[in-house]
Amino acid sequence: MTQQQSHEELRRSLDEALDAGPFSVALRLAIQLGGLSLDRLQHRLREQGISVSRTALSYWQSGRTQPERAESIRALRALEQVLDVPAGSLVGLLGPPRPRGRWTGPHTLRPVRPDRSWARPEGLLRVLAQVEATPETMAYLLQRRRSTLVRLDAHRQIRSVFMQVVMEAQRPHVRRALMVHHFHMAGVPGPAIEQPRGWRPGRVRSDPETGFEVHEMILDRILPQGATAVAEYTLAFPPGHLDPHTAHRVVSGTRELTIEVVFDPAALPPLCRGFYQPSIAHPRTATEELWIGGTGTATYTLFDPEPGIHGVAWSWD
Numbered sequence: 001m002t003q004q005q006s007h008e009e010l011r012r013s014l015d016e017a018l019d020a021g022p023f024s025v026a027l028r029l030a031i032q033l034g035g036l037s038l039d040r041l042q043h044r045l046r047e048q049g050i051s052v053s054r055t056a057l058s059y060w061q062s063g064r065t066q067p068e069r070a071e072s073i074r075a076l077r078a079l080e081q082v083l084d085v086p087a088g089s090l091v092g093l094l095g096p097p098r099p100r101g102r103w104t105g106p107h108t109l110r111p112v113r114p115d116r117s118w119a120r121p122e123g124l125l126r127v128l129a130q131v132e133a134t135p136e137t138m139a140y141l142l143q144r145r146r147s148t149l150v151r152l153d154a155h156r157q158i159r160s161v162f163m164q165v166v167m168e169a170q171r172p173h174v175r176r177a178l179m180v181h182h183f184h185m186a187g188v189p190g191p192a193i194e195q196p197r198g199w200r201p202g203r204v205r206s207d208p209e210t211g212f213e214v215h216e217m218i219l220d221r222i223l224p225q226g227a228t229a230v231a232e233y234t235l236a237f238p239p240g241h242l243d244p245h246t247a248h249r250v251v252s253g254t255r256e257l258t259i260e261v262v263f264d265p266a267a268l269p270p271l272c273r274g275f276y277q278p279s280i281a282h283p284r285t286a287t288e289e290l291w292i293g294g295t296g297t298a299t300y301t302l303f304d305p306e307p308g309i310h311g312v313a314w315s316w317d
Contacts (some may be wrong), residue, residue: 007033013281019087022252022307023093024063025278030083030090032062044082050075063306066094117249117309118182119280123210129206131216133178140174141167144228145256150246154266156316158241161191164232169223176202177231179215183241192237200233245275247311257305259312263296269314274300277309284313 010033017026031041038057052075059065060076067076073091080090118124128134144164167177177199183190186226190213193201202216218304223229250257263269272292275284290298290312300312 009281013279014085016279018093021093022063023066023090024306025308026060026093027079027090028061028278030085034083036082041079041082045075045078048078064304068094072217088092117280118212120210123207123212124180124208127180127205127207127212127214128178131178131203131214133214138178138180139251140169140171141223142170142251142253144254146248146254147258148246148248148260150259150261152261152263152267154241154264156267157239158237158243158246159206159233160237161235161246162232163235166228166230167223167247169225170226172225174223174225175219177217177219179213179217181213181235183211183213183243183268189238189240191237191241194234194236196231196233199233200230201233244315245311245313247309250305250307250310252307254305255303255305257302257310259300259303259310261298261312261314263292263298263314265296267316268292268296269316272298272312272314273317275311275313276306277310278306 010029014026014029014033017029031038036044038054041057042052042054050071052072056065056072060067067073073094076091076094077087078089114132125134143165147164149162150158150163151160163179165177181190190206193204193215196217199217199219202218204213204215206213217233218230219229219231221229246259246261248259249258259274261272269292272290273292274287276287277284288300290300292298298314299314302310
């Protein structure tokens with residue numbers, strides 16, 4: 001890839017982020033495209049009589065915090081000029097102030113954008129249509145917390161994935177949840193659902209060409225807007241699933257994501273890492289190396305994770 005191509009792809013990614021958010025990704029891409037360090041940005045703002053700490057700038061672009069006070073909004077409008085992005089484009093991506101402590105109230109609906117979350121998104125749209133759904137339908141329930149436990153056998157194959165989710169209804173009368181999975185092993189049968197709790201299995205539809213599968217889960221009760229429900233199930237995999245990672249799409253409003261991977265004692269990988277992608281168009285960034293404990297378990301926990309793709313990858317190479 002040439003430097004010009006890389007610059008053009010970065011510009012396209014920035015345009016998408018300025019259009020759909022989230023704020024932190026748009027700001028980070030604008031800073032990257034502008035070629036300015038945080039120290040240099042701080043200096044440029046100071047020249048305009050605006051004082052912002054380097055730590056605040058770092059927190060804004062990482063998604064840890066966002067500008068909320070009047071002086072911070074003023075600084076952000078100045079940043080738009082310094083970074084040469086349209087006036088109001090970054091300010092317009094700011095949501096309501098982030099809640100402190102326990103969440104309250106429903107979240108603004110932010111549908112998953114298939115083109116940013118999955119390769120070959122046309123397969124996702126086809127499989128959702130088979131259960132009379134769209135990406136907007138998936139936003140009816142917001143996953144506030146998600147815990148995943150992945151188990152591998154001695155042959156390095158994924159044999160089961162246990163999932164527990166705490167969901168909050170974003171509109172009245174929510175009756176079902178839609179769980180989307182993407183399997184990369186061509187010709188290998190998909191998993192079976194076992195031990196559901198808090199919901200019961202409905203329809204299962206797949207798109208063999210692209211590897212998408214959607215599981216319709218009927219909730220134990222109809223949820224009014226703002227109500228929460230806890231549900232869990234296990235995906236039992238037949239032999240043949242050799243995916244070297246587990247990935248999870250996270251939207252704004254998720255408060256906690258925990259991924260545990262349990263390896264067979266006879267097949268412990270020398271390398272296991274957490275990773276993050278702002279979108280499917282971006283390369284994975286290793287976030288931290290994970291320790292595999294005495295029980296063969298690696299644990300990766302994120303609080304208030306940034307929207308995008310988070311996961312754990314392992315390797316025996």
